[in-house]
Amino acid sequence: MKRLRRRKEEGEVWTEEPVSAADQSEPVAEAEGEDRIGWQTTTAGLSGMTKLARVAAWVLVASGPLTGVAALLGSSSPAQGAPKKTSVARQASGTGPAGFATLYVEAFLEAGEGTEKALAPYYAGSLALTIPPGTRSVTRSAVIGARETAPGYWSVTVAATVSVKDKKGTAGPASVQYYRVGVQALGPENAGGTSSSSDAPVGYTATSLPAQVAAPEALKPGALGYGTSRGSSTSDPATDTAGGFLNAYLAGNGDLSRYTSPGVHLQPVAPALYTAVKVTHVDDDSTSAGDQKVPGDGAKRHLLVTISATDKDGRAFPLSYALELRSRAGRWEVAALADAPVLKPGSQPSTAPATPAPDSDGDSTPTPAAASASPSPSSS
Structure with a gap:
């Protein structure tokens, strides 16, 4: 049991005190005694527990607003240990739609009257051609652009080398033509579709006939x-190393590891298609063409090497290679066969008028931009 005490001091505060065993044995008739000691008019009579209870009560009252603010802030901010949700950007692949568009364009160009059904796997619309089958022939084709215009919907541009026959059946000169196709893809994202399941069925369909574009x-x-520019003289140690490396790499003349830095492992072209390699021109990033001294170990130099590679029939073919050389023990060694020539910092391509490039027979071959994009024979 517990005995309740109270004090009237600017109001009433009820406190509880534990009751000893002796107090528990007091008869109930002593309630009058409780009335005698229950009301106190001075603080001297307060017990230690009573003081502690009063202090605790005022602390709770004073801290009430602060506790509310802390609770509000705590409810509005995420927990420190809670993982944050991150959005993953959708990455759909255009490989499938691009391949489908290439096959569709090739079939479309070579189809004719009576063979319209050959386009059924690609295009579900009605089509009636009036030209003889084989009027146009495709010798090669390639995708030059694939862009997703909406989830699962692709715009694919195909370049095709096309030859057209005249009314007598004689094939005319080939020209590069460009066609754009709208392709809808069904399946997972790695097939160009929108499904998140890797087991989703895959399929493609063209939304219209190909559109010939510029x-x-x-x-x-x-x-x-x-x-x-260092020209073609092999008296320069760097040029000499480049020539020896490319002879071993393309023609199998010599041990390739003789020209490479330690730890560099490159496989020669096999089988060797050429019997000899000759350096025709070298450009590098050195400070002076007249400086032919090999620097101390660890120095680097980048070369763009143009060569003439001769096959077993004596025909010569020009090729270019970007090499990274590193100095060691007083000589240059090939440290890397670069993926592409080094660009000047900040270098950007610019638009330029297309000019014909002369071929080996003195004729001119148009660049892709200047290639004839002749209209295809009419179809209805």
Whole structure:
């Protein structure tokens, strides 16, 4: 049992005190005694527990607003240990739609009257052709652009080398033509579709006939990062190393590891298609063409090497290679066969008028931008 005490001091505060065993044995008739000691008019009579209870009560009253603010802030901010949700950008692949569009364009160009059903796997619309089958023939084709215009819907541009026969059946000169196709894809994202399931069925369909479009604009490449021309003299140690490396790499003349840095492992072209390689020009990023001294170990130099590779029939073919050389023990060694020539920092391509490039027979071959995009024979 517990005995209740109270004090009237600017109001009433009820407190509880534990009752000893002796107090528990007091008769109930002593309630009058409780009335005698229950009301106190001075603080001297307060017990330790009573003081503690009063202090605790005032602390609770004073801290009430602060506790409410802390609770409000705590409810509005995420827990420190709670994981944050991150959105993953959708990455759909255009490989499937691009391949489908290529097959569709090839079939469309070579189809004719009576063979319209050959387009059924690609296009479900009605089509009636009036030209003889085989009027147009495709010797090669390639995708030059694939863009997703909406989830699962692709715009694919295909370049095709097309030859057209005249009324007598004689094939005319081939020209590069460009066609754009709208393709809807069904399936997972890695097939160009929208499904998140890797087991979703895959399929493609064209939304219309191909549209013949203009060739993309030709570009002039930006400046390369080779400021020094060294010509073709093999007296320069760097040029000599490059020539020996490419002879071993393309023609199998010599041990490839003889020209590479330690730890560099490159496989030669096999089978060797050429019998000899000759350096025709070298550009590098050195400070001076006259400086032929090999620097101390660890120095680097980047070369753009143009060669003439001769096959077993004596025909010569020009090729270019970007090499990274590193000095060691007083000589240059090939540290890397670069993926592409080095660009000058900040270099950007620019638009340029297309000019015909002369071929080996003195004729001119149009660049892709200048290639004829002749209209296809009419179809209805």
